[in-house]
Amino acid sequence: MEKPVIILGAKGIAHPALEIFNSNQVIVYGFLDEDENLHGSEINTVPVLGHTEDDGFLKLIGKKTEAFVAVDDNKYRKFLVELLNDRRKVQPINAIHHTAYISTDAQIGHGNFINAKVTLGAGVEMGQHCILHTCAIVDHKAKIGDFVQIGAGSIINSEVVIEEGAFIGSGVTVVSGVTIGKNSRIGAGSVVISSVGANETVFGNPAAKVK
Structure with missing residues (x-):
């Protein structure tokens, strides 16, 4: 540049x-x-x-x-x-730390913040203006929408779909194939084993809806 x-x-x-x-x-x-x-x-x-x-x-x-x-x-x-x-x-x-690993066939949009030691696996699709904090892992074929934030050390497993505006706290694990709905929030340290609806907030292991 x-x-x-x-x-x-x-x-x-x-x-x-x-x-x-x-x-x-x-x-x-x-x-x-x-x-x-x-x-x-x-x-x-x-x-x-x-x-x-x-x-x-x-x-x-x-x-x-x-x-x-x-x-x-x-x-x-x-x-x-x-x-x-x-x-x-x-x-x-994009702001991409030199220690981040981005697979050769991952697709990413504009304006993303990708901090140190983030991993984007094979076939990952990530939109625009996302924030991925230190050591976040997004495994193969996951899809990340625009304006998503993923906390430090979180693990997004294969084929997960995270829709626009979702917030994933630090140290979260999202199991393979789950969908995280638009503008939803996942509390720090949660383990998400089933899909989360739009605008919902979940927390815990396993993650449950917060009323």
């Missing part, structure tokens, strides 16, 4: 996103964040330049820089993705 990167967001996954780009010898030009209290501060010597909607900085994206959206909250993440699509006619790039 020849162009430097502007990271939208300066909290949450922004710091590890910086480390990911550093791990790939990609220059980060700076951060943008809606929190004015952060403006002028630095993360590992990289400055927080201004607001995420500041056209003075946004106009650089697509011409002189690339962009990555480092925001955990899906609603605001979607807003920023649409902002880049509409104002700059660009898609955020």
